Amino acid sequence: MSRDKHKPSTRAGHLGRAPEKFLGAVNTPVFRASTMLFPSVEKLEQAARGEYEGIGYGLHGLPTVTDLQDAVAAIEGAHAALAVPSGLTATTLPLLALMKAGDHILVTDAVYGPTRRFCNNHLTRLGIEVSYYDPLAGASIERDFRPNTRIVFTESPGSLTFCVQDIRAIAEVAHGRGAVVVTDNSWATPFGFRSFHHGVDVSVHAATKYIGGHSDVLSGLILANEATYPALHRLWTDIGVTASPDDCFLALRGFRTLPLRLARHTASALEIAQWLKARPEVREVIYPALPGSRGHELWKRDFIGASGLFAVVLQPVAKARIDALLDGMQLFGMGWSWGGFESLIIPIYPERVQTATKWNPGGPCLRLAVGLEDPDDLIADLAQGFTKLAG
Numbered sequence: 001m002s003r004d005k006h007k008p009s010t011r012a013g014h015l016g017r018a019p020e021k022f023l024g025a026v027n028t029p030v031f032r033a034s035t036m037l038f039p040s041v042e043k044l045e046q047a048a049r050g051e052y053e054g055i056g057y058g059l060h061g062l063p064t065v066t067d068l069q070d071a072v073a074a075i076e077g078a079h080a081a082l083a084v085p086s087g088l089t090a091t092t093l094p095l096l097a098l099m100k101a102g103d104h105i106l107v108t109d110a111v112y113g114p115t116r117r118f119c120n121n122h123l124t125r126l127g128i129e130v131s132y133y134d135p136l137a138g139a140s141i142e143r144d145f146r147p148n149t150r151i152v153f154t155e156s157p158g159s160l161t162f163c164v165q166d167i168r169a170i171a172e173v174a175h176g177r178g179a180v181v182v183t184d185n186s187w188a189t190p191f192g193f194r195s196f197h198h199g200v201d202v203s204v205h206a207a208t209k210y211i212g213g214h215s216d217v218l219s220g221l222i223l224a225n226e227a228t229y230p231a232l233h234r235l236w237t238d239i240g241v242t243a244s245p246d247d248c249f250l251a252l253r254g255f256r257t258l259p260l261r262l263a264r265h266t267a268s269a270l271e272i273a274q275w276l277k278a279r280p281e282v283r284e285v286i287y288p289a290l291p292g293s294r295g296h297e298l299w300k301r302d303f304i305g306a307s308g309l310f311a312v313v314l315q316p317v318a319k320a321r322i323d324a325l326l327d328g329m330q331l332f333g334m335g336w337s338w339g340g341f342e343s344l345i346i347p348i349y350p351e352r353v354q355t356a357t358k359w360n361p362g363g364p365c366l367r368l369a370v371g372l373e374d375p376d377d378l379i380a381d382l383a384q385g386f387t388k389l390a391g
């Protein structure tokens, strides 16, 4: 039903479910369990030896969890996936699993802020060297390698600056040096960037964002190739950090409609980006899916889809005017997440966090998450916001 020959939106509807196992129910139910009873001493002892075919304990292997893992892994082309309780768990667990004291990690300077905080606060404490590199480095990242570099962490497009990375070139250098490539693929989702086809070894997702899609679930996924999976699975098991079946149910429900939602998010974001680009208040729109935007050529080469999150650089203007615009928005809410059905807008300050590169686009920046509302209404909301910007 869900073989590779079908198109992604068909597969999204058929992967990760087995009605015959659940009285014919279309969806795998929320399967809640901690204790699992063994039918005999023989089976109990098999489980203790790790040879039991059933589920020995509810921490791992519940069907609501494994169905989500299997469906997402199949779409992105991973060997297997692990579900975790948040996107941040997904970005950080592989770093602990794949490194030891004395190793070095190269992290993109455009990395999601809390991932950077984890590296600085905890990897360094464990005796791991952390350094940041220019997200646009491509093959020239070779200069930043040390003899002990074990991981190159990528995120494309980057969290705030939306710079698109040449992951292929980076992966080629990394593999030549015996390092693995981890990517945070939350922006493009498994439908927009098939990371394993571009040399990525581990792909992580904040399923909280587009996969969940409704701003009501915290969820993360770690997707791995065959070589890295055993170490990730080992730590995931030993730490006991599975996701809850309730959260996996919601994430899998979101996944079913993700291709449809992404198409709408992208179409609306393109329309709004074009409109913004023509406004005199706007200096630049940074949206890799938009022709003419920074990063568009690389995006076109590597990605098969986009989403609705992008940045706008305004002409220089007093902060009070921007605050008036933001406070006066009626449909766009202010919030730190994205990927839901509702549109969001926030001011962003990449220059405050980046350390390896200088961010100076020539004006203040806003980040827009374009939701599923009618784009005409969203444009009208932005237009009335610009009247408040003018004062």
Ligand SMILES: *Cc1c(COP(=O)(O)O)cnc(C)c1O
Pocket: 085, 086, 087, 088, 089, 091, 112, 159, 184, 186, 187, 205, 206, 207, 208, 209, 218, 219, 220, 337
């Ligand atoms: C939100 C986000 C995360 C973390 O996800 P949570 O579920 O909120 O912990 C990781 N990476 C990126 C790029 C994100 O935007």
